[in-house]
Amino acid sequence: MPEKFDCIIVGAGPAGVSCAYALAKAGLDVLIIERGEYPGAKNVMGGVLYRKMLDDIIPGFYKEAPLERPVVEQRFMLLDRESAVTFSYKGLEWGREPYNCFTVLRAKFDQWFAQKAVEAGALLINETVVQECIVQDGRVVGVRTDRPDGDVYADVVVLADGVNSLLAKSLGFHKEWKPDEVALATMEVLKLDKTTIEERFNLEPNQGCTIEIFGDATQGILGTGFVYTNKDSINIGVGALLSGLIKHKLKPYELLERLKQHPLIRPLIAGSEPQEYLAHLIPEGGYRSMPKLVGHGVLVVGDAAQLVNSIHREGSNLAMTSGVLAAEAIITAKELNDFSENILDSYRINLLNSFVGQDLKKYKAATHHFERFPQYFEQYIPMLNRAAGRFLTVDGTPKKEKQKQLVRQMGTVGERFKIARDILRAWKVMKG
Ligand SMILES: Cc1cc2nc3c(=O)[nH]c(=O)nc-3n(C[C@H](O)[C@H](O)[C@H](O)COP(=O)(O)OP(=O)(O)OC[C@H]3O[C@@H](n4cnc5c(N)ncnc54)[C@H](O)[C@@H]3O)c2cc1C
Structure with missing residues (x-):
C-alpha cells in the first residue's frame, strides 16, 4: 500500500463510493476503507434507488447493476385500525428506459457499486475500522485504523461513514444527534x-x-x-x-x-x-441539523452530513450527489495543490445550491412541525378514515345530510377552526 494517497474515503456506502468512483476516474489515488466484511454487509435501506443520480455517474448502470424491480407504482396509505385511505400513482413509463427508480437489496447493490470504483482504479480495504482522523496543525492529514501499523495518510479525507458519523463528531463538526434528529x-x-x-x-x-x-x-x-x-x-x-x-x-x-x-x-x-x-x-434533522461540512483536508458527505429528505424517502441519491460534488472540489484542490478549507468549501456551496440543499431547505421546518403537533398522525388520519367510511357507506341517508354529519363529526366550531388552522400550517411548512 502506498504511504500516502490523494484521498482516503471512510465508508463504502453510496456517498463514499460515488466520491471514490469520480476521483479514480479523474486519475487520483483513492483508498476506500470499509468496516464491513464487504460493502453493503452492514448497510440498511428500505430499498428504493433513484435512477437519475447514479445514471449521471455511470450512464446506463441499470443494464448491469443487481437491481430488483423498476418501480411502476407508488402507493400511500393513511392507515387506521381496520381501514385505510389510499392514493397511488401508477405509470407504465416508469417501467421503461430511462426509468424512475428501482427496488434494491443493499448487500448486493453496494458490492457491485464498490467493484465499479475498484475497476476505475480505487483501492478498497474491507474489515477495517477507522478509529480517528489524524490531525496535524489543525489539518486532517490521514486516518488511524484498527489494523497493526494502521495509520494511513492523504491530502484529503472524506467522511462517508454514515449516520452516526463518530469521526465528524470527534472533529467537533457536530454534537451527539438529539432524539428528534x-x-x-x-x-x-x-x-x-x-x-x-x-x-x-x-x-x-x-x-x-x-x-x-x-x-x-x-x-x-x-x-x-x-x-x-x-x-x-x-x-x-x-x-x-x-x-x-x-x-x-x-x-x-x-x-x-x-x-x-x-x-x-x-x-x-x-x-x-x-x-x-x-x-x-x-x-432526519434535515437542513437545520447539517453539521460543518468542510475543514482543512476533510469533507463530510451523505448520511454523515444529515443529507436525507425524509418527506420524499430520498437518501441514497442525496448521498451520491454529495459524493460527486465532494470529488469535484477535491479535483480542483488537487490542481491547485491546496487542500485548505477555503478551497474545499466549493463543495459546501455547490451542495447547498444543488437539489440536495434546496430540497432540505424547503422542508427545514417539516419534521419539527409534525413532531410538535402530533394531531396530524394521531387524530386526523383516523378522522379522515371515519369520514371516508361514512361518506361511502350507502345507508339511505341523503348526501346533503351526510355532508352535514361529516362536518359535525369534526367537532365544535372551535375544533373545526383548529383543524383548518392546522391544514394551513402544514401547507406553509411543506411549501417551504
Ligand atoms: C430503513 C431505512 C430505509 C431507507 N430507505 C431508503 C430508500 O428507500 N431510498 C433511499 O434513497 N434512501 C433510503 N434510506 C436512506 C439511505 O439508506 C441512506 O441515506 C444512504 O445509505 C446513505 O449513504 P451513505 O453512504 O451516506 O451511508 P451508509 O450507506 O450508511 O454507508 C456508510 C458506510 O460507512 C461504513 N463505516 C461507518 N463507520 C466506519 C468506520 N469508522 N470505518 C470504516 N467504515 C465505516 C459503514 O459500514 C457503511 O458501509 C433508508 C434508510 C433506512 C435505515
Whole structure:
C-alpha cells in the first residue's frame, strides 16, 4: 500500500463510493476503507434507488447493476385500525428506459457499486475500522485504523461513514444527534414467490410497487411504515423519530410486528418466510441539523452530513450527489495543490445550491412541525378514515345530510377552526 494517497474515503456506502468512483476516474489515488466484511454487509435501506443520480455517474448502470424491480407504482396509505385511505400513482413509463427508480437489496447493490470504483482504479480495504482522523496543525492529514501499523495518510479525507458519523463528531463538526434528529427503523426481508408477489400487487413481471404507510403503522407517532416489492422477496419496515419512540415507550420491533399483523397488511405478506432482520438509524434533522461540512483536508458527505429528505424517502441519491460534488472540489484542490478549507468549501456551496440543499431547505421546518403537533398522525388520519367510511357507506341517508354529519363529526366550531388552522400550517411548512 502506498504511504500516502490523494484521498482516503471512510465508508463504502453510496456517498463514499460515488466520491471514490469520480476521483479514480479523474486519475487520483483513492483508498476506500470499509468496516464491513464487504460493502453493503452492514448497510440498511428500505430499498428504493433513484435512477437519475447514479445514471449521471455511470450512464446506463441499470443494464448491469443487481437491481430488483423498476418501480411502476407508488402507493400511500393513511392507515387506521381496520381501514385505510389510499392514493397511488401508477405509470407504465416508469417501467421503461430511462426509468424512475428501482427496488434494491443493499448487500448486493453496494458490492457491485464498490467493484465499479475498484475497476476505475480505487483501492478498497474491507474489515477495517477507522478509529480517528489524524490531525496535524489543525489539518486532517490521514486516518488511524484498527489494523497493526494502521495509520494511513492523504491530502484529503472524506467522511462517508454514515449516520452516526463518530469521526465528524470527534472533529467537533457536530454534537451527539438529539432524539428528534434521528429516526430508528427496523425492517425485514421476507421471501415470497415471484408469481404471488405479482398477483398480490397487480404487477407484470419486472414491475415493482412501493407502499408508504402513515398513521397506525407507527401508532400515530411521527414516522412511516413501508412495503416494497423485490424480485422474490418483500421488504417491510417501520421507522419513527427516536424522540417519539422514547416519549411513547414504543419499541421499533414491536411496531414492525404490529404492522405485519395489521389486517390490511397481513394478506400482502401471507405465506412469506423471514430471510433477514435489520435495524438502522436514519438522519432526519434535515437542513437545520447539517453539521460543518468542510475543514482543512476533510469533507463530510451523505448520511454523515444529515443529507436525507425524509418527506420524499430520498437518501441514497442525496448521498451520491454529495459524493460527486465532494470529488469535484477535491479535483480542483488537487490542481491547485491546496487542500485548505477555503478551497474545499466549493463543495459546501455547490451542495447547498444543488437539489440536495434546496430540497432540505424547503422542508427545514417539516419534521419539527409534525413532531410538535402530533394531531396530524394521531387524530386526523383516523378522522379522515371515519369520514371516508361514512361518506361511502350507502345507508339511505341523503348526501346533503351526510355532508352535514361529516362536518359535525369534526367537532365544535372551535375544533373545526383548529383543524383548518392546522391544514394551513402544514401547507406553509411543506411549501417551504
Ligand atoms: C430503513 C431505512 C430505509 C431507507 N430507505 C431508503 C430508500 O428507500 N431510498 C433511499 O434513497 N434512501 C433510503 N434510506 C436512506 C439511505 O439508506 C441512506 O441515506 C444512504 O445509505 C446513505 O449513504 P451513505 O453512504 O451516506 O451511508 P451508509 O450507506 O450508511 O454507508 C456508510 C458506510 O460507512 C461504513 N463505516 C461507518 N463507520 C466506519 C468506520 N469508522 N470505518 C470504516 N467504515 C465505516 C459503514 O459500514 C457503511 O458501509 C433508508 C434508510 C433506512 C435505515
